[in-house]
Amino acid sequence: MSVKIASTNHPVHALVASRFSPYAFADREVTREDLVSLFEAARWAPSSYNEQPWSYIVATREDGKEYERLLSCLVDPNQAWAKAAPVLALGVARTRFVRNDKPNAAALHDLGAASAHLTFEASARGLAVHQMIGILPDRAREVYSIPDHSEALTGLAIGYAAEPANAPDPYRERDETPRQRKALTEFVFSGSYGKANTFA
Amino acid sequence: MSVKIASTNHPVHALVASRFSPYAFADREVTREDLVSLFEAARWAPSSYNEQPWSYIVATREDGKEYERLLSCLVDPNQAWAKAAPVLALGVARTRFVRNDKPNAAALHDLGAASAHLTFEASARGLAVHQMIGILPDRAREVYSIPDHSEALTGLAIGYAAEPANAPDPYRERDETPRQRKALTEFVFSGSYGKANTFA
Numbered sequence: 001m002s003v004k005i006a007s008t009n010h011p012v013h014a015l016v017a018s019r020f021s022p023y024a025f026a027d028r029e030v031t032r033e034d035l036v037s038l039f040e041a042a043r044w045a046p047s048s049y050n051e052q053p054w055s056y057i058v059a060t061r062e063d064g065k066e067y068e069r070l071l072s073c074l075v076d077p078n079q080a081w082a083k084a085a086p087v088l089a090l091g092v093a094r095t096r097f098v099r100n101d102k103p104n105a106a107a108l109h110d111l112g113a114a115s116a117h118l119t120f121e122a123s124a125r126g127l128a129v130h131q132m133i134g135i136l137p138d139r140a141r142e143v144y145s146i147p148d149h150s151e152a153l154t155g156l157a158i159g160y161a162a163e164p165a166n167a168p169d170p171y172r173e174r175d176e177t178p179r180q181r182k183a184l185t186e187f188v189f190s191g192s193y194g195k196a197n198t199f200a
Numbered sequence: 201m202s203v204k205i206a207s208t209n210h211p212v213h214a215l216v217a218s219r220f221s222p223y224a225f226a227d228r229e230v231t232r233e234d235l236v237s238l239f240e241a242a243r244w245a246p247s248s249y250n251e252q253p254w255s256y257i258v259a260t261r262e263d264g265k266e267y268e269r270l271l272s273c274l275v276d277p278n279q280a281w282a283k284a285a286p287v288l289a290l291g292v293a294r295t296r297f298v299r300n301d302k303p304n305a306a307a308l309h310d311l312g313a314a315s316a317h318l319t320f321e322a323s324a325r326g327l328a329v330h331q332m333i334g335i336l337p338d339r340a341r342e343v344y345s346i347p348d349h350s351e352a353l354t355g356l357a358i359g360y361a362a363e364p365a366n367a368p369d370p371y372r373e374r375d376e377t378p379r380q381r382k383a384l385t386e387f388v389f390s391g392s393y394g395k396a397n398t399f400a
Contacts, residue, residue: 010240013320016321041212046221116317120216150393189258
């Protein structure tokens with residue numbers, strides 16, 4: 001299992017620091033027990049009005065043709081590396097409330113929270129998740145008959161991270177590059193937008 | 201510290217199961233060390249193209265007038281309970297890419313992921329976060345001079361959860377009610393949208 005620890009400036013939980021999005025996946029299946037717990041973790045994410053607007057369309061390599069169908073909903077450059085992952089999923093947000101069909105302004109936000117929960121549970125189990133915005137939403141809608149009230153936003157590749165050398169070109173280099181982030185002072189503000197909070 | 205454990209159907213990490221959104225907060229400050237680590241955890245969330253589109257405007261009770269300004273950006277019903285939290289924040293998403301000003305379809309999603317990271321770190325430190333969609337985005341834009349490329353989407357109340365009896369009416373009952381979620385079969389699909397995956 002490959003790891004890539006964040007170079008944090010302040011202490012964070014080990015499972016936050018160790019999470020990363022690999023381009024290389026090992027040839028090792030994910031057990032049913034692990035997989036179901038990943039989605040159980042997503043299930044308990046918070047959401048606006050407890051709407052739980054997220055859903056996932058999931059295929060494992062064992063599903064054969066279903067796996068190929070899901071892979072075909074990713075853009076080609078993502079297929080190149082994601083096809084090594086034993087589990088693929090699409091993250092879908094219901095953008096209208098069930099109870100009144102009005103727009104849910106938090107729908108995409110809450111999908112992001114649910115997928116973060118899923119990813120955290122994955123980290124806790126030695127698994128890694130690589131999310132992508134590079135999917136084909138129109139194709140996904142057609143292939144999976146996604147209703148108008150919902151939209152596929154993300155792809156998720158799930159499995160065991162492998163050493164970067166196993167990633168296809170040109171992704172190997174990305175797996176070998178340390179993770180970079182803005183400084184806290186660039187996004188934690190006080191008093192007005194853009195003004196760094198003194199504690200940051 | 202009050203806790204409210206999820207009644208999960210499948211095992212999840214203790215920090216996922218114990219996370220909840222309290223309406224009652226204890227009269228206890230959050231240390232600077234804890235606070236900075238919460239935002240450090242948000243910092244390491246994944247994002248589309250590593251854009252990191254999230255930012256937070258933060259005020260602690262010690263900030264006095266700044267705290268009051270932030271509180272005034274929440275809708276009245278949320279002010280009623282959130283004013284007991286020692287730390288308040290607004291979650292802001294930059295909805296256009298820095299590099300080309302084009303819309304970032306993942307902006308709200310990635311704010312959701314960052315806030316989930318923040319919340320996870322809070323759980324690890326015995327703190328709780330209650331997020332709200334019930335804010336006044338136009339007022340927030342005015343008060344904090346939020347540029348057009350960004351929008352305030354969420355409020356966050358951060359602190360130590362207190363016993364439900366400490367929540368103001370009518371929120372006490374919500375704190376006493378067990379957390380409810382859809383079944384996995386209602387949101388984990390295979391083959392077509394709405395068709396439960398057999399592993400779920």
